[in-house]
Amino acid sequence: MKAVAEMFTMGPGNKDHHPALRCAVGVFVPLITLMLIGRLDLAVFASFGAFTGIYGRNEPHSVRFRSQLRAGGFMLFVILLATLTARLAHSWGIEGVTYSWLLTAATTLVAGGCSVVVAAWRLRPGGSLFHIFAFAAIASIPAQPPLGEALLVAVGTTVLCLAIGMSARVVKSHRTPWKRPPPIRHIPAERRAIWLEGGGYLVAAGLAGTIATLVGERLGFGHTYWAMVAAVVPLVGHSTRHRVSRGIQRIAGTVLGLVLLAGILWLNPAPWVMVLVIAVCQFGAEMFIARQYLVAQVFVTPLALFATLLAAPVDPALLLRDRIVETVIGAAVGAAVVVAPALWHRAGIRRAAS
Structure with a gap:
């Protein structure tokens, strides 16, 4: 709850x-x-x-x-x-x-x-x-x-x-005041945490990319890297519950963002309108990214897809399909990577207690 x-x-x-x-x-x-x-x-x-x-x-x-x-x-x-x-x-x-x-x-x-x-x-x-x-x-x-x-x-x-x-x-x-920033130093525990975090990103992105590529080969999906992006979203957070919640918010926000994007694309906007929409979405994303991740994702989704359309125009329907499929794959993998260590730790405690 x-x-x-x-x-x-x-x-x-x-x-x-x-x-x-x-x-x-x-x-x-x-x-x-x-x-x-x-x-x-x-x-x-x-x-x-x-x-x-x-x-x-x-x-x-x-x-x-x-x-x-x-x-x-x-x-x-x-x-x-x-x-x-x-x-x-x-x-x-x-x-x-x-x-x-x-x-x-x-x-x-x-x-x-x-x-x-x-x-x-x-x-x-x-x-x-x-x-x-x-x-x-x-x-x-x-x-x-x-x-x-x-x-x-x-x-x-x-x-x-x-x-x-x-x-x-x-x-x-x-x-x-303009003064020289203090140098950044890390204690041994911080250095270990940095490398462990890097390992988590490696595992989550690699696993999501592998699954997305396999699924894409068989079902004809593209943009597999969107799954890798979604997979690392749950890795940021102060608790397992918070991290899993970010993954869920990523999916929900993407769905809402795709609805917004579909409505804009239905109007067949000119390139200058697409550029303006990107700027507005960037503003909205930064307004809410630290306050409400789900709302921020509503802006991030059109922002990312419009940037893709400007660089390499493709069928918008395919982009919408790929985005939701890859996001679900990535968010699920990211949540699994976050939950797995916690479950393993709990199982170890139970084994020790028995």
Whole structure:
């Protein structure tokens, strides 16, 4: 009952409109610019570069700058790795089912490795969800744009988000003292926890990707990386109940978000409207992500799918189908990975007691 109640509970606000507005502007400006110059094929690189603005939302400016600089630079590395993976696979003639399995394996390594780096830097939001999404989505693009242009858009968007993150300093009442952030140090217990968490991301993403790829081969589903993204959602939380609840909220929010998306697509929106919807959804997601995860997912779902449609137009009906199927698979796997250790621990206590 607590898990059900949590799905309908709204947490307290903390000036959420400030980071929400920064993130919305950070994604809208690059996308509308690309639309005006007729280069929406580069939209996915701008969208993931804009993830820089998500980090350090309520931190003092000096700490936020360090967080966003690290997060943005690391995301650029993931973007570069993704596009190089796709180009090398194409040059080596790796495609079809073989490439699907290669992409699943590579994304699994990204899930575990990026989780370790993010935790070591104490970045918030934690985990490697954004890196999984960015790597797999870019590496899945069949026709990669010129490397220089793709990186220019990603770097330019990252720099823009860094500037937006510091923009409040021009207003004296919003300015925080600029002092060097303290170095990040970890005690041995924290280091063990970081590596254990990375292992959890590796297992959850790898298992979800494997199941989704097998199901996709037999039933014709695509976008298997969405299952990997959904699988790591339950790994964030302070208790097993809270983590399982996040998985349930992920599914429920995705369903509601798909209904919203279907209604928008029914109107056959022009590209500039899609860009505006992305910005509005980014604002909504950041407004609620820390307060009510289910509501945030209602905005995240159209945001993710519209970004996909701008980069590589496909049948929207297939996207809607793939999204819900892959989300259910991933959330179920993530919940299982979270619950399994708790059940094993309880079984051990019972064996010891008997």
